[in-house]
Amino acid sequence: WRIDAIYSGTQKCLSCPPGLAPVSFSPAAMDVVMNRKTKVQSWYLDVTMLANYWGTERVYHHTAPINMTYGLYEALQILMEEGLDKVHARHMKNHRALKAGLAAIGIGYTAQEGHQLPMLNAVRVPDGVDDAQVRSALLNRFNIEIGGGLGAFKGKVWRIGLMGYASRQNNVLLFLSALEQILAEQGYAFNPGASVAAANQAFLDQ
Known part of the structure; x- marks a missing residue:
């Protein structure tokens, strides 16, 4: 190289x-x-x-x-x-499923297509949603920790890690289910269960 x-x-x-x-x-x-x-x-x-x-x-x-x-x-x-090839494939599979699940409830990525990392998913915090409250609830109630935005992205971005051994199908589905529950409590409008259903479909399609 x-x-x-x-x-x-x-x-x-x-x-x-x-x-x-x-x-x-x-x-x-x-x-x-x-x-x-x-x-x-x-x-x-x-x-x-x-x-x-x-x-x-x-x-x-x-x-x-x-x-x-x-x-x-x-x-x-x-x-x-x-095996490295299987590790790479696992990260991509879980990234695609997470991405599909988030898209189903209106949450998009900050980076353009082709520039998104499968192991560190930086997504936009939806309008009207309290970034800190969501992250705190995920951690305290579901034992799930995600990062907040840094610098100019503070309060605007979530950093969702799917890396190494933690990049697992069950972690993707657990996170989406927990996120839906917390977003619903904040009054964010979406179709309940849509993110988990979309992620499951993405897993089936791969």
Whole structure:
């Protein structure tokens, strides 16, 4: 893929607790790093020191988070047991079902078609609906947590995560059912049961 530097977080689609950031550098990137002319200002991300820590010299840099490393290993084992192709397909299937369910009750996505993430569904908060009250009710009554909008999108967007092990059909249907109940209590008009029915149909059609 001709990528020189890449990084990620363990707490997203890998379904591992937060605390690690897997990184990888190409030989070309490492050549630039190791031959830099200025001193690295950060101890924690001094790749010149980390290279010696990770490499054959084993020069001490930090105390490794062993428990997190074992957690990441297990998360990767679970991922590989299912298979990457199946994991990708599962995320897309659940995304399409969620999208169909939300559309059935008049809730649309903030991003245009072709630019929507299957694992992080950013949707518009319907007019007249209290963003914070809905999120609070989902969490306190149904143990479902969704994110609110950030910055200019505060109060206008919900961020619905369907990532990693949590991207499951039962989670999609439970969320839609709970959301319908809370929206009805706020006086939002829609056909009761429409979102769950549409999501179930989307699951059948895939």
